[in-house]
Amino acid sequence: MQTETEAPVTELLSFRKVTRRYGALTALAGIDLDLSAHAVTAMVGPSGCGKSTLLELVAGLQEPDEGIVDVLGATAAADRRQACAYMPQRDLLLPWRDALANAALALECQGVARSRARVRAVPLFERFGLTEFEHARPAALSGGMRQRVAFLRTLLQGRPVLLLDEPFGALDAITRADLREWLAAALADEPRTVLLVTHDVEEAVFLADRIVVLSPRPGRVVADFEVDLPRPRSVTSTAFAGLKARALEALKA
Amino acid sequence: MRVALAVALVCLFVLAWQGIASLESVDDLTLASPVETFDALQDDWGLLMDNARVTLVEVVLGLALSVAAGVLFAVSMHLLRPLRDAAYPLLVGSQAIPIVVLAPLFVLAFGYGIGPKLAIVALICFFPITVNLLDGLRSTPPELLKLMRSMGASRLRTLRSVELPAALPSLFSGLKVAATVSVIGAVFGEWAGADEGLGRLVLLGNNQLQTPRVYAGIVILTLMAVGLFALTALAERVACPWNRKESLA
Ligand SMILES: Nc1ncnc2c1ncn2[C@@H]1O[C@H](COP(=O)(O)OP(=O)(O)OP(=O)(O)O)[C@@H](O)[C@H]1O
Ligand SMILES: [Mg+2]
Numbered sequence: 001m002q003t004e005t006e007a008p009v010t011e012l013l014s015f016r017k018v019t020r021r022y023g024a025l026t027a028l029a030g031i032d033l034d035l036s037a038h039a040v041t042a043m044v045g046p047s048g049c050g051k052s053t054l055l056e057l058v059a060g061l062q063e064p065d066e067g068i069v070d071v072l073g074a075t076a077a078a079d080r081r082q083a084c085a086y087m088p089q090r091d092l093l094l095p096w097r098d099a100l101a102n103a104a105l106a107l108e109c110q111g112v113a114r115s116r117a118r119v120r121a122v123p124l125f126e127r128f129g130l131t132e133f134e135h136a137r138p139a140a141l142s143g144g145m146r147q148r149v150a151f152l153r154t155l156l157q158g159r160p161v162l163l164l165d166e167p168f169g170a171l172d173a174i175t176r177a178d179l180r181e182w183l184a185a186a187l188a189d190e191p192r193t194v195l196l197v198t199h200d201v202e203e204a205v206f207l208a209d210r211i212v213v214l215s216p217r218p219g220r221v222v223a224d225f226e227v228d229l230p231r232p233r234s235v236t237s238t239a240f241a242g243l244k245a246r247a248l249e250a251l252k253a
Numbered sequence: 254m255r256v257a258l259a260v261a262l263v264c265l266f267v268l269a270w271q272g273i274a275s276l277e278s279v280d281d282l283t284l285a286s287p288v289e290t291f292d293a294l295q296d297d298w299g300l301l302m303d304n305a306r307v308t309l310v311e312v313v314l315g316l317a318l319s320v321a322a323g324v325l326f327a328v329s330m331h332l333l334r335p336l337r338d339a340a341y342p343l344l345v346g347s348q349a350i351p352i353v354v355l356a357p358l359f360v361l362a363f364g365y366g367i368g369p370k371l372a373i374v375a376l377i378c379f380f381p382i383t384v385n386l387l388d389g390l391r392s393t394p395p396e397l398l399k400l401m402r403s404m405g406a407s408r409l410r411t412l413r414s415v416e417l418p419a420a421l422p423s424l425f426s427g428l429k430v431a432a433t434v435s436v437i438g439a440v441f442g443e444w445a446g447a448d449e450g451l452g453r454l455v456l457l458g459n460n461q462l463q464t465p466r467v468y469a470g471i472v473i474l475t476l477m478a479v480g481l482f483a484l485t486a487l488a489e490r491v492a493c494p495w496n497r498k499e500s501l502a
Contacts, residue, residue: 056399060403061402061403082405088400090396092394092396092400094418094419095495096418096493108410109404109405109407109410109414110404110405157404157405
């Protein structure tokens with residue numbers, strides 16, 4: 001059973017000469033990219049290079065100063081918002097709601113009544129092994145658990161495109177590795193068009209079908225390559241190490 | 254431990270009060286000692302309670318009125334930026350009005366009944382409630398508002414699900430301030446003209462040189478304010494369990 005998504009108009013997520021400035025500061029300079037739907041694309045880049053800005057542009061939360069962002073045929077900001085589910089850098093769970101109600105908020109925003117929204121969120125908690133945490137408030141959850149709940153909230157929006165902004169950025173190494181596998185399984189189960197921002201190269205190679213490397217600010221595309229490894233992926237394989245080295249090389253350049 | 258310290262401090266205060274009142278140079282008509290006050294509390298218990306009930310009703314109804322008006326004002330000002338800019342000076346100005354001067358005019362306009370007392374209590378309490386709630390509503394993290402927008406939430410949904418719950422602790426902060434000043438408001442209201450109430454009893458006692466009765470009235474007024482404060486704090490713990498500070502647990 002998969003969460004319903006709306007049918008996309010085109011099969012592409014594209015940037016045409018997209019530039020974004022904050023006053024005198026240029027965050028993104030002339031981004032030109034075509035990303036295919038139903039694939040996981042990882043955006044890797046140093047801190048402050050404009051990764052979050054890029055996601056917010058796709059999400060329709062910002063407008064580019066120049067160029068066009070096209071999300072499966074939607075170019076207006078309001079239409080892009082309809083096409084995307086955005087998972088921000090911090091989990092932003094509401095401290096007064098339990099885990100289930102936090103995830104259900106995604107449905108309430110679409111006009112579903114509170115109790116019905118809760119009921120509809122339950123199967124997702126079951127599928128992703130979070131049943132025993134349904135009634136826990138965020139303060140009682142570990143960092144890893146909070147990210148999982150935030151991810152379910154993103155999934156429940158039922159949008160064709162998932163935008164994940166450093167979903168594991170604030171976690172320790174062990175939890176990260178754990179959650180990485182959990183997310184890989186979740187995405188195998190719920191295939192969507194995913195744009196994943198990270199500054200962890202290993203995470204990118206582990207999860208993505210394609211890796212786009214950005215330069216330091218102003219962000220430009222400096223490398224762009226496919227990750228052609230079978231899943232589930234093993235971090236210890238030579239092919240894995242080769243791709244990781246290639247991304248690191250591009251980051252340093 | 255916290256309670257023991259508070260009790261010890263109150264005892265110390267009462268002892269100091271008794272000490273000062275026993276001094277030769279202190280006139281019995283200016284300062285009644287705790288013992289005299291306690292005697293007055295016993296002797297006049299029925300009279301004090303009858304009047305305290307009147308004042309308590311004024312305070313509670315006035316507070317309820319100010320909460321209703323405060324929430325309505327704060328939410329409207331939050332939703333309508335032009336209204337906020339326009340009404341803020343008026344809001345601050347309302348606090349600059351000397352209540353002592355205004356109270357007799359209220360009585361002149363609305364008579365000796367409960368009306369002017371409610372108006373004065375509400376006028377004093379409305380300010381801390383409105384300002385605190387407005388600040389709380391405005392301090393919602395911008396990322397959270399962004400998230401709600403990305404999920405397609407309407408303005409009203411964001412208000413209901415995010416901004417109002419997040420501002421609840423601020424509302425209670427305002428309510429705690431309001432609870433303590435509300436009693437002073439009721440006393441002012443009664444001084445301006447009343448047939449009953451603790452404020453009036455204290456004023457009469459002052460004129461008739463019944464100093465112990467005045468102090469007994471003050472003690473009850475103080476306990477009333479402390480009780481209202483404690484009730485508000487308790488309501489906050491029940492209404493915002495996520496916001497409980499560990500040190501208070
Ligand atoms: N609202 C804003 N106003 C002004 N400058 C901003 C704003 N948002 C971002 N910036 C700046 O734009 C640049 C890119 O920001 P962005 O958040 O997109 O980077 P990032 O790659 O996500 O960084 P990080 O890895 O630290 O999350 C940064 O230098 C940042 O300081
Ligand atoms: Mg970022």
